[in-house]
Amino acid sequence: LSPSRPPAVVPSLLVPPSSSQPGPGRLLCSVMDFYPAPIQVRWFQGQQELSEHVVxxxxxxxGDWTYQLLVLLETPPRRGLTYTCQVEHVSLEQPLRRDW
Known part of the structure; x- marks a missing residue:
C-alpha cells in the first residue's frame, strides 16, 4: 500500500468566455495528487461556509495511485471579501486552507 499523500490545493478564477456567458467569473479549487481517495473540500466566504452553491x-x-478533484463555487466572488477553499484529508494533521 502506498503511504498517504497530502493534496496540492490551487484556488483559481474561472473566467467565462465573453461571447457565451458574460458576467463575473467563478472560483475553482483544484485539489491534486492526494491518496487515499476520501477527501472533503469546502468553500467559505469569511467565516461562513458556502454549501448551497458548491459543485x-x-x-x-x-493512474498513479493518486487522485484529483475540482470544486467549483457557482456564485461570483464579490470584491472585498475573502474566499477560502478548505481541504480535509487523512494525510493532513489539520485542515488545509487556501485563501483567494
Missing part, C-alpha cells in the same frame, strides 16, 4: 466533480484517479 464538485467526482474524485478522479490519476
Amino acid at each position: 464538485a466533480t467526482d474524485v478522479v484517479p490519476n
Whole structure:
C-alpha cells in the first residue's frame, strides 16, 4: 500500500468566455495528487461556509495511485471579501486552507 499523500490545493478564477456567458467569473479549487481517495473540500466566504452553491466533480484517479478533484463555487466572488477553499484529508494533521 502506498503511504498517504497530502493534496496540492490551487484556488483559481474561472473566467467565462465573453461571447457565451458574460458576467463575473467563478472560483475553482483544484485539489491534486492526494491518496487515499476520501477527501472533503469546502468553500467559505469569511467565516461562513458556502454549501448551497458548491459543485464538485467526482474524485478522479490519476493512474498513479493518486487522485484529483475540482470544486467549483457557482456564485461570483464579490470584491472585498475573502474566499477560502478548505481541504480535509487523512494525510493532513489539520485542515488545509487556501485563501483567494
